[in-house]
Amino acid sequence: MTANLLNGREIAKDYRAGLAEEVEKLKENGITPNLTVIIAGNDGASLSYVRSKNRAAEKIGMTSDIVHLDEDATEDEVLEELDRLNNDDNVSGILVQVPLPDQISEEKVLESIAPHKDVDGFSPVNIGRMYTGQRTFIPCTPLGIMELLKHTGSLEGKDIAVIGRSHIVGQPVAKLLTDQNATVTLMHSRTKNMTDKLSGFDVIVSAVGSPGLIKAEHIKDGAIVIDVGNTMVGDKLVGDVDFDAAKEKAGWITPVPGGVGPLTITMVLNNTLLAAKWHNGVE
Numbered sequence: 001m002t003a004n005l006l007n008g009r010e011i012a013k014d015y016r017a018g019l020a021e022e023v024e025k026l027k028e029n030g031i032t033p034n035l036t037v038i039i040a041g042n043d044g045a046s047l048s049y050v051r052s053k054n055r056a057a058e059k060i061g062m063t064s065d066i067v068h069l070d071e072d073a074t075e076d077e078v079l080e081e082l083d084r085l086n087n088d089d090n091v092s093g094i095l096v097q098v099p100l101p102d103q104i105s106e107e108k109v110l111e112s113i114a115p116h117k118d119v120d121g122f123s124p125v126n127i128g129r130m131y132t133g134q135r136t137f138i139p140c141t142p143l144g145i146m147e148l149l150k151h152t153g154s155l156e157g158k159d160i161a162v163i164g165r166s167h168i169v170g171q172p173v174a175k176l177l178t179d180q181n182a183t184v185t186l187m188h189s190r191t192k193n194m195t196d197k198l199s200g201f202d203v204i205v206s207a208v209g210s211p212g213l214i215k216a217e218h219i220k221d222g223a224i225v226i227d228v229g230n231t232m233v234g235d236k237l238v239g240d241v242d243f244d245a246a247k248e249k250a251g252w253i254t255p256v257p258g259g260v261g262p263l264t265i266t267m268v269l270n271n272t273l274l275a276a277k278w279h280n281g282v283e
């Protein structure tokens with residue numbers, strides 16, 4: 001079969017239009033959501049993501065700032081900035097772009113973001129809150145994947161392979177899928193004969209960063225394929241899935257670019273809006 005395309009750019013555009021309306025309403029009540037991003041260093045891809053997030057925030061009526069520190073910034077400098085932003089009532093959401101330069105402990109930084117401003121949902125408090133089902137910020141890529149999957153129908157009873165066990169994508173998305181009554185198998189670099197097993201699954205979510213990992217022969221006819229990989233190969237961004245062949249086998253498939261990425265950014269905006277609402281007692 002030839003797959004239906006899950007067009008992340010279009011789905012993101014519609015979702016952001018809804019967010020823009022909500023931002024407008026908040027602004028009528030004197031509340032302007034603000035997203036502030038801290039970045040240390042000059043990695044080209046990271047700078048480009050950060051600028052996209054800022055542009056996207058401004059486009060829906062939020063304000064957005066970038067705190068750009070040097071490649072050789074110290075951990076104390078980052079922590080000082082965080083302290084300032086944590087205590088600034090004009091800042092709704094804070095995001096610290098990862099990876100950080102080697103001299104800075106990611107663990108220390110992530111646990112220093114005030115949980116009520118941690119719109120990435122990366123801090124230990126918010127991760128704990130998510131697993132115990134409390135109100136929190138859910139990480140943006142998992143939320144974006146769930147939004148894409150809404151367009152394919154119910155997940156109840158589906159057998160789903162999630163490949164990758166990171167705290168940012170694999171593990172939280174496995175949790176969210178389980179909450180939708182899917183049966184989830186979490187696969188990773190030590191899974192035996194991994195790709196051979198995939199053909200038994202109704203949905204594959206691949207978050208590895210290994211171009212060409214998943215080929216048409218690994219995909220069950222009509223399966224849903226969500227490609228979270230984003231690897232630069234020369235000047236091209238590519239996912240984990242051999243898209244051109246896979247789209248002839250899958251029922252639904254995300255392209256790279258234009259699949260999960262635009263939804264990740266959308267969910268940063270979504271969480272920033274939530275932060276602004278919660279800080280102001282708006283439900």
Ligand SMILES: Nc1nc(=O)c2c([nH]1)NC[C@@H]1CN(c3ccc(C(=O)N[C@@H](CCC(=O)O)C(=O)O)cc3)C=[N+]21
Pocket residue numbers: 048049052095096097098099120140230237256257258259260261262264265
């Ligand atoms: N604190 C933090 N939060 C993050 O959410 C975070 C991070 N650090 N570090 C890096 C990763 C990566 N990430 C992406 C977001 C959007 C696209 C995206 O929109 N990609 C476009 C293409 C962009 C292009 O063409 O360059 C697409 O897939 O269509 C990609 C990657 C967020 N991350």
